[in-house]
Amino acid sequence: MKFSIERAALLKAVSQAQAVVERRNTIPILANVLMEAEGDRVRFKATDLDIEVIDSAPAQVERAGGTTVSAVLFHEIVRKLPDGALVQLEEDQAAGRLSVTAGRSHFSLATLAREDFPMMASSDYAANFSCDAPVLRRLFDKTRFAISTEETRYYLNGVYMHVAEAEGGRMLRCVATDGHRLARVDAPLPAGAEEMPGVIVPRKTVDQMRKLLDDDDLQIAVSVSETKIRFATPDITLTSKVIDGTFPDYARVIPSGNTRKLEVDAADFAKAVDRVATVSSERSRAVKLSLDEDRLTLSVNAPDSGAAEEELAVAYGDEKLEIGFNAKYLQEIAAQVDRENAVFMFNGAGDPTLMREGGDESAIYVVMPMRV
Template structure:
């Protein structure tokens, strides 16, 4: 195998694929990236057996062939090569090494046989539809923060993506929850989602897709079955297994009868929560909201470090209410509000609160209270 290509093209493709590779693995070949030179250029492929990323870089191929090299070491070498340099990758015979040359630099890396490299065969993916990159990014950005990291509840370790009918309209919905907060965002369902199964896209896959969306004006082809999903973003193809589990009936936790409405200026509210939570303990992060006729008093008491209070003017005309929340969760949700004003619908100190844009939005958030 002998290939010559621009350092920038190689670095860009390696940057996309090498992130999938786990730094610690018991299967040596999984630490490597597969390089396959052919008529279409240099194809790079990496996998952790649950997720696979493939990208083809434009290259001048003198001799076709394939091998695998340590992904992170290879990436670090290319990253440190001079800008604008031409990189030559060469493997002669069955030497078990790959030579990398650029200018006066020369590296030799140990290789493993490409025949040992696993391929995450997607099989038949009957559901196909396209989303604009900006729509896909929005679905992820608005829900990703609420994905659970608790491995025992593995079915919450991803985003639940499904199509459904709402008031006669077909919508595509993304939902994530960790049991303490819930994020739900929807958009008109694109053509091709009919008959789509509800699928749970794993947290790592979600993060990789988010990073791969580099051009918000582009489009993304999504293909899926009940067990796998494939995203095609330009030259990059990401294939992933889905979480094999049942996502809970999230509609049951979205409150419908919360009759106390609190309207706050988002920036002022976020600043106040952020300031008083400086005192809160790292473990509890509890902040108390005391509501009474146009006034909101935020307070934090920490027996180990002291207390803090701040008062802001709000739009609230219901009966007085004291309720506590995790300040970090409040700030995470507030960061997703697009407009200047947020609407909180409350019931009582022990019931979930609904949070959304005052101007109306396709995104809504549910936050469970804390005892304070």
Template sequence: MKATLERSTLLKGLGHVQSVVERRNTIPILSNVLIEANSDGSVRLMATDLDLQVVETVQASEVSTPGAITVSAHTLFEIVRKLPEGGQVSLDAAEGKMAIKSSRSRFNLPTLPRDDFPIIAEGELPTSFELPAAELIALIDKTSFAISTEETRYYLNGIFLHVADEDEPVLKAAATDGHRLARYTLSRPEGAAKMPDVIIPRKCVGELKKLLDENGDSNVLIDLSASKIRFTLKSTILTSKLIDGTFPDYNRVIPTGNDKLLKLDPSSLRESVDRVATIAQEKTRAVKMALDNDKVTLSVTSPDNGTAAEELSASYGSETVEIGFNAKYLTDILTQIEGDSVDLHLADASAPTLIKEHDKSPALYVLMPMRV
């Protein structure tokens, strides 16, 4: 195989695929990127960790000898990243080695044959629909922070995607770690009516977000079955296995009878929580909120670090309530509120709190209280 590519083209393509590759691999071939140069001048770059696969197609300046080979993904990426801008990079693979040439630089890397490289078999992907990249970005941003990192509850280690029929057909995304829940609702796209309920793994969500940030103005084609999902964005295809588990019925934890409404500025609340939490114990990060007539008092008491308190003006007309929250969980939710007002629907000190920007907001959050 012999091909010449612009450095910027090769760097961008390698950047998309190499981040899938785990730094430590017991299987040598999984550390490699598959490079496939075709006679039409296209070059396919592919990387996988056996659960997730990214394929990027780039255009070469010249393909002298079509062929395919695998080489260390991270090493090649670092080499190309450090080469001078604006140059051409020649990749020449033969007899177990790849020669990389650009300007005055010369590198020789060991290779492994393409036949050893594993490819995820997609099988049938019967459900197919499109979403604007901007909507998919919003869906990920508003929910992914609540994905659980607890491996024992593996079925919570992703975003749950499902369709539902309400006043209109909708597509919903939800994530929870047992302490907080985030849900985002979209109008159901054409073609998604019979899709199975799926859980998209955390790593896939992270890689998809990186790709979306570069393709925010396009549409994304989503094809899926009960076990696999494929995202097609311009020149990049991301394929992932889905989490094989049952997501809990999260609707049961969304409170419907919370009759105390607190309205205030989300950025002011976020900044205040952050300030008083400075002295909170690292383990619990507990902040107490005391709600009184049109004001909120935030306070923290730490046996080691002392006390902190801050008062905020707010719209509140119900009876006095004192409730505790984990400061990080509360600020994570408030960070997602884009408007200048947020609604907190409360019941009492032991009941979950419902948080929304407004009644018609596509995003909804539930936060469990803490004892303080």
């Protein structure tokens, strides 16, 4: 194998691939990236046996072939090469080495045989559809903060993507919860997604897939089966196993009878929570919300460190209410609001609270209160 490639194109392709590789591996080949040169392109493939990413870049291929090298080491080398450099790569099969040359820099890297690189089993996908990058980005960005990190409840360690019935008809819906807060976001159902099985997309897959979605003009091809999900752009294909478990009946925890309505500027609210939470204890992070007519008082009383209080002008016309929350949860939910105003719907001090963005019903959030 022998080819030349622009440093910028090489770095972009290798960055995407190496991010999938686990730093601690008992199987040496899984620490490597597979590169295959053919025609006028080079493909880079990496996997941790649960996720597989394939990226490709244009190159001047003199001799077709393929080999594998340490993904992290190779990425570090390419990252440190000068901008605009033309990188030449040549494999010496007999010596088991890959030579990397750019200008006056030369590296010789150990390789492992491409035949030993594991392939993810192919899958028959039940649904294939296309989705605009901004739509997918919104679905996952607004839900991933609520993914649970508790390994024992593994079925909550991802975003539940499924087809749901809503007032406006059938929707593509993403839901995430950790038992303390919940995020539910809807988007119009793309053509071809009608038969999509509900799947739990793992956190690592969500993080990796998110990197594909920065270009607003991209169309993402999505394929879903009972066991796998695949996201593809013209250059990159990300295939992942889904979590083998049953997502809980989230509809039961979304309150429908909350009548006390608070409307507040989302940015002002998030900043105020951040300020008063400065003195809260690291363990509880509790903030008390005291609601009176058109006034919200946020307060923290931490015996070890001090107290804080801040008042905000809000739109509120219901009975007085005092309710406590984890400050981190409030900040994360307020950060999801794209519109100016956040609308909170309360019932009582011990009941879950509903939040949405202005009059938009397509994204709703639920947060559980805490004693303060």
